[in-house]
Amino acid sequence: MALLRQVALPHLHDLVDRVRESVNLVVLAGTEARFIASVECDQVLRVGSREGRTLPAHLTSGGKAVLAALPPEEVAALYGGSDDVGLPRLRREPALVRKRGFAINDQRTETGLTALATAIRDASGAPVAAAAIAMPTARFHRDHVSGWVAALNRAVSRVEGELRSAA
Template sequence: MDGPAAGASVRTLERGLAVLAALAARRTATLTVLARDVNLSASTVSRLLDTLVHQGFAEGGEGGTYRVGPRAAQVGSAYDAHDALLAAAGPVMRLLVDDLNESANLAALRGGGAVYVAQVEGRQLVRMFTQLGAAAPLHASGVGKALLAWRDDPAVTALLGTDPFPAFTPHSLTTLDTYRAELAHVRAQGYALDDQERELGVRCVAAPIRDAAGAVVAALSVSAPTSRLTGDEVPRFVVRVTQAAQDISRALGWTAPG
């Protein structure tokens, strides 16, 4: 959609957001007060409020008053959670990179993919670089495995879609059965390993990050060339990455069982 119709839609969105912001500032308000706050006619604000109420972003109270609805609270809490995650992860990731001298990444499940939301680069001349906002394939990445391993089978199937999955290398897992078996292994050991499944010559160790309720909300990973992250080095990386993930989880309010 473009032209006048698109412009009208944008103006309607801007006005709707202005009404929602005014309502949030006052906590409760009448139609008349909101119309005055946003400098719009009462009839226009009434239509906008009807839409906001229908979508759950506002609620109509007694006596003709309105208040912010649960959908708006959900949006706000999602931002708070993301902000808290980055604040908790940053210092831990820097310490992890200082220790291992390899790049550390933070990924979260966004829109059906494992999206990188933070990175601290290592100091090696040849180092792994990930574009923030880029998505890693769920079936062929350490962060993808760590994000999915503690979800139930229907959720995993819905996120992965129909197999066979793309084979990036000869090591890629391409069937749902083999991937489910891998996730069971990840749950049992508490971490995930991408052993050249996305790119030949690259290994990745990843671990889950949990919130206060124990739900996996992100994954922490360290990637390096196989020449540095050798098979003998994997156990050392596993200890440090899982410990760092637990430190971030505790900062988010998680308490380890037992």
């Protein structure tokens, strides 16, 4: 995890400079999304650092991105004993994330917060983390999504390339 964080941080800083919103690096810890790095933007109204926090993975954009990149049977095994999360929803939502190419959290974890995320994969294609752009919902506009996702994908691609080189 230390290597992932070390490799990702410069690219997260570049992403923040590009999109002018806060960015998080998230890993899956069971059914929780663990925030292992945060880079805040310099805007007065911004999403603060989530570093060190955990939230339900099925609600966060980063958690959803990682879950969508896992085989469905692995997701079912993770949530099999959970009464809180319905398996039909856990089948539908990852399919939508895969179709769109990104995950979204539209105020599911906190009122006034919207986030977009994509999975970071290792050389074998397995998800190891996700990068997420987090912003106040007041600045979220659907017509900017394609630009945000393109910037996010460039950053993720660079992180993946460096992780492959380091392996």
